[in-house]
Amino acid sequence: MAYTRTVTEPASPRPTPGRADGIRARNRAGIEAELRAAARRQLAEVGPAALSLRAVARDMGMVPSALFRYVSGRDELLTLLIVEAYTSLADAVDEAHDAVDPADLHGRWAALATSMRAWALANPHEWALLFGSPVPTYQAPSEQTTDPGTRVSRLLLAIGRDAALRGVAGSAPFGPATRAADLAAAATANLISEPDVTSSGMSAVTLANGLATWAMLVGAVSSEVFEQFGPQTIANHEAFFTYQVAIGESLLFGRG
Amino acid sequence: MAYTRTVTEPASPRPTPGRADGIRARNRAGIEAELRAAARRQLAEVGPAALSLRAVARDMGMVPSALFRYVSGRDELLTLLIVEAYTSLADAVDEAHDAVDPADLHGRWAALATSMRAWALANPHEWALLFGSPVPTYQAPSEQTTDPGTRVSRLLLAIGRDAALRGVAGSAPFGPATRAADLAAAATANLISEPDVTSSGMSAVTLANGLATWAMLVGAVSSEVFEQFGPQTIANHEAFFTYQVAIGESLLFGRG
DNA sequence: TGTACATCAGTGAACGCGCGTTCACTGATGTAC
DNA sequence: TGTACATCAGTGAACGCGCGTTCACTGATGTAC
Numbered sequence: 001m002a003y004t005r006t007v008t009e010p011a012s013p014r015p016t017p018g019r020a021d022g023i024r025a026r027n028r029a030g031i032e033a034e035l036r037a038a039a040r041r042q043l044a045e046v047g048p049a050a051l052s053l054r055a056v057a058r059d060m061g062m063v064p065s066a067l068f069r070y071v072s073g074r075d076e077l078l079t080l081l082i083v084e085a086y087t088s089l090a091d092a093v094d095e096a097h098d099a100v101d102p103a104d105l106h107g108r109w110a111a112l113a114t115s116m117r118a119w120a121l122a123n124p125h126e127w128a129l130l131f132g133s134p135v136p137t138y139q140a141p142s143e144q145t146t147d148p149g150t151r152v153s154r155l156l157l158a159i160g161r162d163a164a165l166r167g168v169a170g171s172a173p174f175g176p177a178t179r180a181a182d183l184a185a186a187a188t189a190n191l192i193s194e195p196d197v198t199s200s201g202m203s204a205v206t207l208a209n210g211l212a213t214w215a216m217l218v219g220a221v222s223s224e225v226f227e228q229f230g231p232q233t234i235a236n237h238e239a240f241f242t243y244q245v246a247i248g249e250s251l252l253f254g255r256g
Numbered sequence: 257m258a259y260t261r262t263v264t265e266p267a268s269p270r271p272t273p274g275r276a277d278g279i280r281a282r283n284r285a286g287i288e289a290e291l292r293a294a295a296r297r298q299l300a301e302v303g304p305a306a307l308s309l310r311a312v313a314r315d316m317g318m319v320p321s322a323l324f325r326y327v328s329g330r331d332e333l334l335t336l337l338i339v340e341a342y343t344s345l346a347d348a349v350d351e352a353h354d355a356v357d358p359a360d361l362h363g364r365w366a367a368l369a370t371s372m373r374a375w376a377l378a379n380p381h382e383w384a385l386l387f388g389s390p391v392p393t394y395q396a397p398s399e400q401t402t403d404p405g406t407r408v409s410r411l412l413l414a415i416g417r418d419a420a421l422r423g424v425a426g427s428a429p430f431g432p433a434t435r436a437a438d439l440a441a442a443a444t445a446n447l448i449s450e451p452d453v454t455s456s457g458m459s460a461v462t463l464a465n466g467l468a469t470w471a472m473l474v475g476a477v478s479s480e481v482f483e484q485f486g487p488q489t490i491a492n493h494e495a496f497f498t499y500q501v502a503i504g505e506s507l508l509f510g511r512g
Numbered sequence: 513t514g515t516a517c518a519t520c521a522g523t524g525a526a527c528g529c530g531c532g533t534t535c536a537c538t539g540a541t542g543t544a545c
Numbered sequence: 546t547g548t549a550c551a552t553c554a555g556t557g558a559a560c561g562c563g564c565g566t567t568c569a570c571t572g573a574t575g576t577a578c
Contacts, residue, residue, distance in 0.1 A: 240467070
């Protein structure tokens, strides 16, 4: 069937009705790309809370109402930007992570953390959009943002899983082991029963350590990007970050 | 001279020119209090980015221009709120902390962390104002915000100092001790030479552990307040927070 | 290949909104003598 | 104690601004026959 169809159809390339290759479709794709680019520029310039449709239109040299052909309103523009930002962050982290020998668990964690910080410092407003205070009146649609938004944390948990598989995962990082295990079990009750997890040999403690490491990493980066310590408190942010990465390392893999 | 003047002045209490006890002064103090209260209500309702002078005036039943008698503009209102929020947070933490036996270092840290989280959950918009992304176009005047803004972190460092004085401070929490010490020294170079610190017997590692614990605590609270994990990831936020507090504990005091 | 009609992209004007801030004003409170 | 004047609190109108969104429109692109 498929074969016959292919044969009967004309070989010469011409615009097929309904297909996405007419002049309009090509233009549309082009404008959509321009829109994304302009939105990113605006976001980088004024930040998430001050982002406006009109400014984006101005940046594109268009009239504001024209944008409604491409986007249903300001909220959809924000969603677009969030997905783009998550993707950009995760791509950057993936690239750094994938350059490391998969057997080098410590190196993979360091690459993840370091590239995340670098991305955040290069894109502070994007970082604020993803990890800062929520934008007033806007609620991100989880169907679209969950998947790209969890790429990096899933990668972090995968490193923890690999450590568990090799028997080098960190144990309870404090106090009586039973208490830590109880807390970890309570905190991760939702995750621990997922197929991914059950098949991976991760304990609740390994999961909890991974999640805590993630929260710590986000906190470390945010404290630097948002300048939560004053200008004089931390003498060397890079050294302090490295210090915190090492703490995370000892959480993930136990004390070296 | 001063004596003569005091004697010649009438002893009876009556409104003295320039003193703050006429009808106007009393009213003024009352309105200033109302203004603060209305601003806090507005902040709690709409969040920092959407806060407006006009809404505050409406809340007070006044005309917007009237507020300019009390405040030079929107930015001063924000500064007011920031100072109030820092103070409210620090008061809450102090109260919880001071209820604990000073010799109980672990208990003091737990009280600090727990009360900070409780305050944040009760006042999420205030938390966002202090620890979320910066408000666009607004820059906090450090002369006014630094002091109240560092009360809690200074308290945390004081707990670390007390641990150091008693010889129970946590050591380098990872890897080769020399590397940790080098990183800590680089990160804390500005603080380590302050009189408070030099006289206290705190090492760079103790300082760095305290600062890292602070960043971790802020990160843990923010991740919960801003719902950075989706709604289903963490089954029991309280347990997860306790887990993270215990990690901080082992940073501050070494492994129990 | 040519023509009539349908679809789509972008324009331009307009809407109603809330914002921060200014300004001249009225009436009450305070001060000097 | 009484009067003339100065200070202050709050009003009301107005300014210019940028915002999101709607709507009727023109002209180009695509479709059917």
